Structures are given as structure tokens and as C-alpha cells.
Amino acid sequence: MNRPGRLFCCLVAMIALARGAAAGCVQGGLQGNAELLRQLQQVHGLSEESMRRIREVFAGSRFIGQGNPAVTEHPATPEACVAKLREAGISYEQPESDRICGARYMAPLYDPSREKPQDARACIDRFEFPNIPCAYPVVWVRAREAALLCEAEGKRLCDAHEWEGACAGSLEEPDYRFDLARGRDLVSAVESMRAAHNRAHAASKSWSYGPAYQTGVCAASRQKTPGCGGGEWDRCGSNTFPTGYFPECHSKLGVYDLNGNAAEHMNLPLDESQMGSRGSRTLGVTEMKGSWFIFDRYRAHEDWCRWRAPFWHGSRVMDAQSHENYHLGFRCCKTAR
Numbered sequence: 598m599n600r601p602g603r604l605f606c607c608l609v610a611m612i613a614l615a616r617g618a619a620a621g622c623v624q625g626g627l628q629g630n631a632e633l634l635r636q637l638q639q640v641h642g643l644s645e646e647s648m649r650r651i652r653e654v655f656a657g658s659r660f661i662g663q664g665n666p667a668v669t670e671h672p673a674t675p676e677a678c679v680a681k682l683r684e685a686g687i688s689y690e691q692p693e694s695d696r697i698c699g700a701r702y703m704a705p706l707y708d709p710s711r712e713k714p715q716d717a718r719a720c721i722d723r724f725e726f727p728n729i730p731c732a733y734p735v736v737w738v739r740a741r742e743a744a745l746l747c748e749a750e751g752k753r754l755c756d757a758h759e760w761e762g763a764c765a766g767s768l769e770e771p772d773y774r775f776d777l778a779r780g781r782d783l784v785s786a787v788e789s790m791r792a793a794h795n796r797a798h799a800a801s802k803s804w805s806y807g808p809a810y811q812t813g814v815c816a817a818s819r820q821k822t823p824g825c826g827g828g829e830w831d832r833c834g835s836n837t838f839p840t841g842y843f844p845e846c847h848s849k850l851g852v853y854d855l856n857g858n859a860a861e862h863m864n865l866p867l868d869e870s871q872m873g874s875r876g877s878r879t880l881g882v883t884e885m886k887g888s889w890f891i892f893d894r895y896r897a898h899e900d901w902c903r904w905r906a907p908f909w910h911g912s913r914v915m916d917a918q919s920h921e922n923y924h925l926g927f928r929c930c931k932t933a934r
Contacts, residue, residue: 630655630662633735637727641701643750650749660737664835664923668822671733671837678731678839687844689723689730691851700752700931702728704851706759706768719874721755721763722928723852724840725859731839734859734926737830740883740912740919743862747929753873754914755930757865757905760886764805764856764902766849771872772797778867783882784908786867791905802901805848805855810896815846815857817892828922835859835923837890848902856900857893859926861886864914865905873930880914889924 634655638648655661663669673681682688689702697705698720705717725734726746738746744754755763762768774793778786806814816838825833837858847853855861863884866872871881888900898906910920 629666633663633727633732636729636732640727640729641750647749647751651746654742654745654749658738658742658921660830660921661742662735662737663733664736664837665830665833668832669834669836670822671839672819673838673842675731675733675839678842681842682731682844685844689841694720694851698931698933700750702730703931704763705933706762706850706930708767708769709849710767717768717933719759719768720931720933721759721850721852722752722930725854725861725926725928728840728928730841733835733837733839734854736835736837736859736923736926737921738862738925738927739917739921740862740914740927741917742921743927744864744880744914747927748878750929752929752931754862754864754880754927756872756874757863757884757886759874759930760855760861760863760928761903763850763852764848764887765803766805768850771874773866773872775866775868783867783911787865787882787908787911790865790867791907794903794905798903802904804901805852806846810901812893815843815892816854816890817857817888818894819890820894821891825923828924830923833923837924855887855902857888858890859887859924860889862914862919862925862927874932882908883911883914883919885909885925 634652694704695701697714697717702723703720704723705714706719706721707714707717722728724730727735747754758771772794774790777789777793804810819836822832822834841853846857848855863886864873864880865884866881869875871877871879873880885906892900912919
């Protein structure tokens with residue numbers, strides 16, 4: 598099939614998914630999540646066993662989903678997203694990346710200065726979970742739940758340096774200063790490591806789309822729900838855009854919405870045995886990456902690519918009470934075949 602034909606077929610499929618996503622948003626609650634999970638299985642070709650594990654995670658959560666429909670005001674519908682991409686002639690299908698990564702809508706992670714995509718040792722979701730173009734990101738998810746959902750898909754929660762490489766456009770070797778964490782409590786270990794890391798990268802700070810912060814490029818033009826304080830379910834809307842709605846908001850490695858939309862859980866290892874990229878399932882502590890949907894109006898904290906955050910609401914990743922809120926989602930990584 599030629600490129601226009603492929604693009605047409607992809608857009609037809611996206612429109613069908615968008616209609617389902619929009620219906621799920623209106624219905625909300627368990628019925629909305631049921632539609633979301635149907636899309637997840639359809640798009641990613643997940644087995645019944647994978648879906649059983651995913652449904653189990655969703656069923657065990659109070660709030661996980663695409664936001665509280667009673668207070669959330671999404672600025673664009675999934676159908677509007679599909680129409681915008683169709684008008685611009687944009688398709689997010691990349692069969693070669695799918696082949697390298699062994700999964701749909703994933704981007705190879707590598708260093709373009711010395712490697713090719715085929716050399717990638719890992720891949721990352723190109724969009725926030727559920728990693729479906731024009732779907733709203735899943736929020737109100739704990740770090741533990743994010744790790745379990747990634748695992749159910751045959752993936753894993755990314756290590757911090759993998760997300761940073763995806764954003765900066767080049768995957769570098771891990772630079773965790775494990776020596777600074779040794780013998781310290783979690784708070785001081787994280788602070789010592791992050792301070793050293795941020796000093797090392799501050800002079801070369803960049804955002805997914807370029808070397809300076811720009812407004813209007815990413816999904817960051819929204820504001821909090823009036824009356825939203827620290828993150829109350831009944832007062833804080835997840836006012837996100839559909840993923841991929843801003844096609845210029847991507848890194849050189851083809852990863853979208855790293856800035857804006859939803860912030861993202863990642864794994865910060867405090868020693869080598871906690872690196873997911875080295876096969877750990879124990880994992881380290883929580884790290885929040887990127888930024889969220891208010892940043893063009895109010896930049897609540899730094900959000901350049903290789904910046905590491907304070908130990909906000911910090912815990913072990915696999916802690917059953919790890920943090921959840923209305924603007925915090927995740928995306929997965931995968932060791933390449």
C-alpha cells in the first residue's frame with residue numbers, strides 16, 4: 598500500500614478509537630476504564646493474560662483513569678486530535694521502529710552521534726500511557742501501579758537516565774553517583790545524587806523540542822481547576838490534551854509530550870541492583886519527570902530534560918502507598934530484542 602493509502606487507513610482506525618475514547622471520557626468511572634482497556638488491547642495486541650493483570654491493577658485502584666470526569670475539562674477531544682493530524686497529513690505509524698522495539702508506538706533509545714536506531718538496547722513509549730495517539734493520558738496512578746502495568750505489557754518502568762536521554766535526543770551512559778547514596782537515608786541520598794547530576798548538566802540544559810523553553814509548543818496552556826489545592830480528587834481536574842495533539846512537541850528521537858500534558862513516574866536507582874535497565878524488578882525510589890499542563894502559564898518547577906527533581910512525595914517505587922495525583926502519569930520502557 599502506498600503512503601497516502603497507509604495514512605488514510607491509520608486515520609480511519611484512529612477516528613474509531615477516538616470515538617471510543619470520547620465516549621469513555623463522558624461515561625467516566627469503571628465504564629470509561631473498560632473502554633480504555635478495550636482500546637489498549639486492540640491497539641497493542643495484548644494477550645488475555647496481560648489484560649487480566651492490567652485489569653487487576655485498575656480494579657485495585659480508587660482513582661486510576663483519565664481523570665475525574667466530574668471536574669476534568671479536556672481542552673480538545675480525541676476526535677479533534679485525529680482531525681488536526683489528518684489535516685496536517687501527519688501519521689504516527691513507524692513500522693521500522695515497531696520492528697526494532699518489538700512493540701507498537703515505541704522509539705529506539707540510542708546516541709545518534711555514534712549509533713543507529715538498530716543499535717538501540719532499549720526503547721521507550723512514544724506517548725504517555727496508554728501509548729495510543731489521541732488518547733488522554735492515564736493519571737491518578739501510583740508508581741507501583743505504573744511498574745506493574747508496564748510489566749504486564751512485557752515492558753518495564755524506565756530508569757531516570759532513559760527518560761532523560763529520550764528527551765534530550767541522545768541516550769548517554771548511566772551517570773548515577775551511587776557513591777553519594779551509600780550509607781545515607783533515602784532523602785539525603787536522593788538529594789546528594791541529584792545535586793551532583795544537576796550541576797553536571799545545567800550548562801547544557803535543553804527541552805525535548807530545543808535548547809530554550811518555548812510556549813505554545815507542548816500541551817502546557819491549561820490551568821488548574823478553580824479551587825484545586827494540593828491534589829484533591831473531587832476538586833482537581835486532569836485537564837490534559839490528547840497525546841500527540843502537538844506534533845512539534847517531540848524530541849530528536851521521536852518521543853512526544855515529554856514536556857507538558859502529564860508529569861511521569863520513573864525509577865531512580867540508588868545502587869546498581871535497582872536499575873530496571875539491568876534487569877532489576879526491585880527498583881529504586883520514585884522520580885517525577887517532565888512537566889504538566891499548566892507550565893506555559895505557571896512554571897511550578899524546572900523541567901529541562903536531564904533535570905532531576907527533589908524527593909517530592911518520595912517513596913520506594915514498589916511501595917503500595919507511592920504517590921498518585923491528577924497530573925501524574927507514566928510511560929514504559931522495554932529492553933530491545
